[in-house]
Amino acid sequence: MLSQNIGALKVLACQASVPPVQTPADRDAHVRALCDRIRQYLDGTDTVDLIVLPELCTMEYSAGAFSHLDSLAEPIDGPSTQVFSRLAQDSGAMVVFGMARSTKRGFAISQLIVDSAGQMVECYDKIHLCHYGASTEKDFFQAGERIVFVDLKGWRIAPIICYDIRIPELSRALVVDYDVNLLLHCGAYFRDESFSSWHSFAITRAMENQIYLLSLNRAGTDYGGSIFCPPWMDDDQPAQYFETHDEDFRHLELDPALLLDVRSQYTFLKDRHDIYRL
Numbered sequence: 122m123l124s125q126n127i128g129a130l131k132v133l134a135c136q137a138s139v140p141p142v143q144t145p146a147d148r149d150a151h152v153r154a155l156c157d158r159i160r161q162y163l164d165g166t167d168t169v170d171l172i173v174l175p176e177l178c179t180m181e182y183s184a185g186a187f188s189h190l191d192s193l194a195e196p197i198d199g200p201s202t203q204v205f206s207r208l209a210q211d212s213g214a215m216v217v218f219g220m221a222r223s224t225k226r227g228f229a230i231s232q233l234i235v236d237s238a239g240q241m242v243e244c245y246d247k248i249h250l251c252h253y254g255a256s257t258e259k260d261f262f263q264a265g266e267r268i269v270f271v272d273l274k275g276w277r278i279a280p281i282i283c284y285d286i287r288i289p290e291l292s293r294a295l296v297v298d299y300d301v302n303l304l305l306h307c308g309a310y311f312r313d314e315s316f317s318s319w320h321s322f323a324i325t326r327a328m329e330n331q332i333y334l335l336s337l338n339r340a341g342t343d344y345g346g347s348i349f350c351p352p353w354m355d356d357d358q359p360a361q362y363f364e365t366h367d368e369d370f371r372h373l374e375l376d377p378a379l380l381l382d383v384r385s386q387y388t389f390l391k392d393r394h395d396i397y398r399l
Contacts, residue, residue: 133169134173134363139178148193175219221262243269248266306323349371353386
């Protein structure tokens with residue numbers, strides 16, 4: 122059920138470049154430079170409500186980097202969180218960013234959510250770890266154990282991470298059981314054999330669940346191609362594609378009226394049966 126107080130939501134989606142990161146000093150310098158680029162991009166533009174960054178945006182995505190998690194992973198209140206918290210305060214926006222997080226159980230691939238006051242309000246640890254193609258996550262990380270969502274301007278927003286989108290039960294549960302209407306699908310989609318199917322999964326999850334879905338990759342020769350999906354897509358209202366490889370910071374505006382209209386015209390969610398429940 123949509124909130125009665127829901128309004129338009131302004132989002133800055135950051136398909137950001139991530140350089141090679143070998144040491145904590147490299148990581149910290151990269152995060153500061155990234156936040157400075159975002160500030161420069163926002164300078165003189167309209168205010169935004171939400172800034173979104175990709176999976177593991179504080180470090181490169183590689184087995185080589187993962188083998189140094191003892192030094193590159195951070196506690197929940199570590200240096201990267203502090204820098205992104207200052208960005209949230211400076212911009213007056215909620216910030217969602219990805220990093221490798223050190224926990225008592227081991228290391229997690231996390232999306233942290235910082236509110237506009239700079240306070241860390243939630244942390245989602247990737248539930249489904251990817252282990253094919255360029256991904257060797259199960260060798261280095263522990264899987265998350267809970268779902269997460271936050272409310273902003275009447276919107277209910279949930280982060281999911283990369284491979285999560287290929288498991289439909291997660292997205293469906295977030296929408297049906299928790300009334301999520303914006304999925305932030307933050308990834309590190311390398312151009313391996315599964316890359317060409319990624320957009321199809323994003324488009325399908327948006328339309329079958331009648332939600333907005335931002336599927337955000339990092340930039341780079343082997344990455345790029347993020348996609349923003351409204352709750353219905355056709356020739357008159359297509360998905361929005363980002364730059365193929367280059368860094369691309371893009372303003373998006375989400376209209377609650379479109380959600381209501383789509384769900385009124387196409388009754389996919391209403392027409393479900395209880396017989397599907399296992």
